[in-house]
Amino acid sequence: xxxxQVMKEINQRSADQAFIRWWRKENDFADFELVDEFCxxxxxxxxxxxxxxxxxEQMWQELLRICPDRLSRKKQTKSGxxxxxxxxxxxxxxxxxxxxxxxxxxxxxxxxxxxxxxxV
Numbered sequence: 141x142x143x144x145q146v147m148k149e150i151n152q153r154s155a156d157q158a159f160i161r162w163w164r165k166e167n168d169f170a171d172f173e174l175v176d177e178f179c180x181x182x183x184x185x186x187x188x189x190x191x192x193x194x195x196x197e198q199m200w201q202e203l204l205r206i207c208p209d210r211l212s213r214k215k216q217t218k219s220g221x222x223x224x225x226x227x228x229x230x231x232x233x234x235x236x237x238x239x240x241x242x243x244x245x246x247x248x249x250x251x252x253x254x255x256x257x258x259x260v
Contacts, residue, residue: 144184146191150175158243159199162191172202174247199246206253213241225249 150160153175160178163170165187175193194202203211210226221241228234239245 141188141190142184143182143186143188146188147179147182147184149191150179150193153193154195156195157193158196159194159247160191161194161202163189165189172199172247172250174243196241196243196246199243199250200241203246203250203253206250211249223249227252 146162158175159172160175161170161172162178166189172194200213212224213221214224215221219240223239223241223245225237225239226234227237239249
């Protein structure tokens, strides 16, 4: 599958599909990205093994698969839904952070938790 085919399908996606999971022909790893970031750097001739578009809820499920004991969601009256993320700071101390439930936050947490190592 070429990048041009991927871009064609991305252009037909629903508004809530903010993420893409793609993999190479070698099928040795999968990468997750925000669709907008993917589109900024992709070229039409690149080869892909496949891809799938994900919405917020599907990306949330990927996060829960990676670190189920340190993530939770909570509805707040003023700011809407938030993510409660327990993780270590630069000094190695565990702390709890409250973040908005948004595409960019989901991706930031995913990148921090996986450190770029996402096997298929």
